[in-house]
Amino acid sequence: MTQEQATWFHDAFGRLVDNIDQAILGKREVIALVLTAFLSDGHVLLEDFPGTGKTVLAKALANTLDGTHSRIQFTPDLLPSDVTGVTIYDQGKGRFEFHRGPIFASIVLADEINRASPKTQSALLEVMEEGRVTVDGVGYEVEPPFMVIATQNPVEQAGTYSLPEAQLDRFLIKTSLGYPDHETAVTLLLDSANRARATGVSPIIASGSIVSMARLASEVYVDAAVLSYLNELVTATRTHPDAALGVSMRGALALARAVKTWAISQGRTYVTPDDVRALAVPVLAHRIIVDPEAEFTGTTARDIVERALAEVAPPAYRAA
Template identity: 55%
Template sequence: MTTHTLAHADEIAWFGETFTTIVDAVGEALVGKDRVVRLAVTALAAGGHLLVEDVPGTGKTSLARSLAGAVRGSHQRIQFTPDLLPSDVTGASIYDPHQQRFEFRPGPVFANIVLADEINRASPKTQSALLEVMEEGRVTVDGVTHGVPEPFMVIATQNPIEQAGTYRLPEAQLDRFLMKTAIGYPDAAATIGVLSGLAERDRAAAVRPVIGTDQVLRLREVARSVHVSRPLLEFAQTLAERSREHRHLRLGLSVRGLLGYVHAAKAWAAGHGRNYVVPDDLKELAVPVMQHRMLLDADAQFDGVTVPDVVDELFDAVPLPAADH
């Protein structure tokens, strides 16, 4: 199969079953958060990165660890702090006196799933160390390029409450995250379920692999072959154009964001067992894909306008085309 052919029914059936299996496995660690888990698995299947903005103790680390465990992938956690250096992320060349030459020592970014915890606590210089690897899948140190493992995914977190000693993520870096979401607190029933299972100290560590990393690459290949009709592509393009002209926005949806929107919709559709995107797929993913890419102007922020409000306005102004596959 090539990326230009439509996915066959058996491939999509396999994708849907595998997608659900991963969601169920990760859901054992992140109880009661099915939508968040589905968004994370969609980002993984689409080849994108995920930004999670939430208060401490909601399961951000568990999400990354359990996702890595479910796909039999390597996992690294980087605790971002103000004194963290770029080489602490990417690795560095260390002189070996025995060999009388420099050897590259890979940093924690060389893993399948990388958790960048509280990314906004590090300096912009260190944050930018993630830019190349997130976009290109490689790291350049001392003029030598090193590829990271495939598949590769960054799950970054930031705390929206504590702003002291933090550095706002620049738009260029925010745009490299496919989606942004929040986990939130579990409902009463899920919380009681977690409390009743206190004997199991680490739910994320208990997640067993359900597929291998090679199958993640196959998921990505199948997702790319999902069909998007021309009316839906035109709708997405018009939506992006309108966002750039919206009265409340200083910055609208970029071309990279638009591409990510379509890629995410393809993976989301395949996760539901379809080899074509329907209008509801675009509607479901609009806020996760757009909320960190659109910048409100000062007046809108003062008036309490939110990005989801703007997204609703855009969908009202640009009617979704009828389902046609």
Template identity: 55%
Template sequence: MTVAPDTTACTPQAAGMFAEDFARLVNNVELAVVGKTRCVRLALSCLFTGGHLLLEDVPGTGKTSLAKAIARSVKGEHRRVQFTPDLLPSDVTGGNVYNPQTGQLSVRPGPIFTNILLADEINRASPKTQSALLQAMEEEQVTIDGVNYPLELPFMVIATQNPIEQAGTYPLPEAQLDRFLIRTELGYPDAQATTRLLAEAAHRDRSTLIAPLITPTGVVERSRLAAGVHVDPAVLAYISAIAEETRRAKGVKIGVSVRGCLSLVRLAKTWAAAQGRHYVLPDDVLELAVPALAHRVVLDVEAEFSGTTAVGVIERVLSIVPAPAFRSS
């Protein structure tokens, strides 16, 4: 979702109201996803930053439940597409169809024309079908037979994939990974959360417990508010230094791009507002660097075979690059 430029600074009072609304949404989503507060906060921060979310985890951890819970929390349209090897690009974007009554072609919008699109098991579709999402994720519009059709805001893709199962899957290309603001995983719930889920086993689909709390217009308005959060030049320099260090890191073929840096800045603003602050701290950058940057790092083949991971690269860079001293005033 592209947020219209707004030079209005976020005030402490506005940040406080944002944090209250954000907390209500977190509690709402946690009716479906129990015991995963940090992941829920990351996902909602992604929504209010205007980005797209990639949930990567083994089956049965609640990826689809989280995506559906977020979609149901917004009083807009949400659609789900089960990605399969035989899915065609037009099955996602739509296309021109012949109308026998008028004798003309008319546009049939695909499921991508919605506010929140759940792309379930996205890595099961062919690269050609995966690429159908690229323009929509970057430009909030879809081109059908040379004509551009804008998407309604907010527009968010929540994609899920299983990183373990390789048969019948197609790895996401780097260009598409770079369009996801956050990649995160849920993991298994702790013993207490598991016991609660088992006690409430009668709820086969916990996302049905979710009531809508915010309108699409409300999402856009709060996104503009978060965009006004202050970022000190020292924090900007810190993010730039992190990106530069990833490009020099051993075993890295492609480091964090400028787009990755911009994404981290925008996400940090939302994260700060969600905690009731009208300014970003270096701690926000430390908290968000792995989910916002790790999937943008491309390792060379030798590093991958030696066991190096993108997450490990980001964590090592964070330990090297000194965080700035910071004053909130």
């Protein structure tokens, strides 16, 4: 990879952030995280309080891409076939035909994913991991680029089904938007008549360009010392006394992919330990199960990752 390619990626990434920022004001860091997941062939889980803009962010990203997007409102009566599609017998043609579900889109918004039954939630497992859907023994490929943005409300627990650890592990990044600062809130209030901010976001990039950017990000150089540091962080989460379950190997691989995209989005052709530190919490924390006794005392998965970051020494920079 050349520095010119990294500079082009950095500029394109910045334009994407600027475009989405028209709908979600003051949340550029979260937007950058979501785009990093998208360009790393990953998926995003947005967990936050009601009314913080989770759905608007997903719609704004979908509108930025000149491709297909769909929204699935997860409810307790939603069936797996409502997500993946169903095979129907066509009497006129005398054969069964597969009718594709809303999962066959570039960006899929799974709204309030924890309201659906575990059976329906599991319909996303194969397509999120392998990019294909199997219905009646026949596999159907989902064309790249493809990303699932799932939202869930951590406050309401009645009528919800917590995502199992195996499914949480398939989300590259888990993050939240939070409430806006005072200045941003006033700006939004002044524009309160605009009830559909995401619709004002226009497409600025084609699907093929996203695939090219993702391919370019995968070519970023990572030194063996940085990968060793990354693995030591993951190992530290597994041996932490307050962790009932640490980060899996899938999580380590996910972080290794994400830091490449993060590095080139900063205009660099190589990964530094700071890139690993920047993404450690959003990529690793949701994969950790905190011991019940430690959780009772207030320990969180974020605390475990931050302690690992404090205890594991990063590799020293070498002079050129």
